[in-house]
Amino acid sequence: MAQKTVLIVYAHHSPRSFNAAAKDVAVQTLTAQGYKVIVSDLYAMNFQPSATPADFKGNLKNPEHFLYAEEAYIAWKEDRLSDDIKAEHRKVAQADLIIFQFPLYWFSVPAIMKGWIERVLTRGFAYTLQNTYDHGLCKDKKAMLSFTTGAMESKYQPDGINGDINVMLWPLQNGVLHFCGFQVLAPHIFWGPARASPSERTAMLEAWQARLKGLLEEQHVAFAPSELFDLSIQGGFRVRPEVKEAYRSKSYGLTTGQHLGKPLPPDNQTKTAAQDQYLVSGKPS
Ligand SMILES: Cc1cc2nc3c(=O)[nH]c(=O)nc-3n(C[C@H](O)[C@H](O)[C@H](O)COP(=O)(O)OP(=O)(O)OC[C@H]3O[C@@H](n4cnc5c(N)ncnc54)[C@H](O)[C@@H]3O)c2cc1C
Structure with a gap:
């Protein structure tokens, strides 16, 4: 059977962080199972987070009225995307599964990861206007969110002060991942590791390791077809x-x-x- 590839798109500044530990556990566990693992360590790469005209080589089609998605689509067709976007495209193209590993920032991904989403999930490459949701161009791939929170789990219950975690997940899981066609695996949420005891943190990482062993065989989250x-x-x-x-x-x-x-x-x-x-x-x- 062909070797499967997992891409981990990772956003934390510190190798001593809990996110780094979660990423390392994933690299070790998946590699030990025979998967090829690629890591895009966004801060270490100094990944450019803003979608700008510099993403396109050559002349813009409409410099007077710059429209990112239009220019990106044309540049993708004409092979004029910047080298850093093309490098990420090559990783995504190889990947059977993408894991986004990050600390929750403002109910979402950190800005550098939002930039990866904006720049790398290019129209033409990840979706077209005709190919969205279950017809998205990434429909043969899986993707999932793995993240830490600052707040405790109870705050994200349907009656919690932060509101139902399912509502928070909808824009990323439906609006980004499902929109591009990805089969979305259930998120892995590390609730408030900074508030947890050392033994609780160890248990969180062990639970992640156990899940990783069967991750690629998991069923995905259901969306309305x-x-x-x-x-x-x-x-x-x-x-x-x-x-x-x-x-x-x-x-x-x-x-x-x-x-x-x-x-x-x-x-x-x-x-x-x-x-x-x-x-x-x-x-x-
Ligand atoms: C701009 C911003 C916006 C934010 N918005 C939100 C929000 O909307 N909602 C929300 O809930 N939170 C929010 N937060 C909080 C943020 O999500 C948490 O601070 C973050 O998720 C904690 O993860 P970390 O990896 O940084 O933890 P760390 O602080 O790095 O780690 C937690 C603990 O784990 C320990 N640790 C590290 N490695 C290991 C290991 N191998 N084994 C055991 N323990 C280990 C560390 O030493 C530390 O004691 C926000 C923070 C910022 C900066």
């Missing part, structure tokens, strides 16, 4: 009327995002499709 939507301009890309009708009597909506004005299906973004009794295979049951 595109056939549930009317993908026409007239239909507004909204959930089809018959699907809405089927959900009328149900207690919960389809997904965290497509909640249909109903209570959110519990843990929709943190459990796998097999565990999701509310959206089994995306079909209303």
Whole structure:
């Protein structure tokens, strides 16, 4: 069987951090299982986080009105993207799984990782206007978020002061990863390692190591498949009327995002499709 490749996109300044420890455990455990592991250590690489005209070699198509996505798409087709973006594209192209390892910043990824997302998941390479969600160009790859929080887990419960973690995950997991077609594995969340005791931190890393051993065989998180939507301009890309009708009597909506004005299906973004009794295979049951 061909060797599988895992790309870890990693954002922490310090090799002594808990994030570094989580990244190192992943490198060691996956390598020991025979995977090829590539790490993009964004701060060490001094990765350029801003999407700017410098991302394109040669002349811009419209310098008077610079539009990043348009220029990126043309530059991708004409092989004029900057060398650092092309280097990341080569890594992504090889990867069967991408793990994003980061400390949660402002309910999201650190700016340097947001820059990687903006610059590397280029139109043409990761998606096109016709190829999004389950038709995204990365549909044969898996991706997942592995992150630490400052806050304790209870703050991210549906009644916690920070709000339901599933809501926080939706923009990254649906708006970035699922949008590009990635099969999104359930996130791995290290709750408040700085608040934990040394033995609790060791236990967190051991649990991560145990999960890594079966990670590539895991089922992904369920999203509403595109056939549930009317993908026409007239239909507004909204959930089809018959699907809405089927959900009328149900207690919960389809997904965290497509909640249909109903209570959110519990843990929709943190459990796998097999565990999701509310959206089994995306079909209303
Ligand atoms: C700009 C900004 C925005 C933020 N926004 C949010 C937010 O929206 N929500 C939120 O919850 N938090 C937020 N935070 C907090 C942030 O998420 C946490 O500080 C971060 O996740 C902690 O992870 P770390 O790797 O930096 O921990 P560290 O402080 O590096 O590590 C925690 C502890 O683990 C120890 N450790 C390191 N290696 C090991 C090892 N091998 N084994 C055992 N222990 C080890 C360290 O020595 C340390 O004692 C924010 C922080 C910043 C700076």
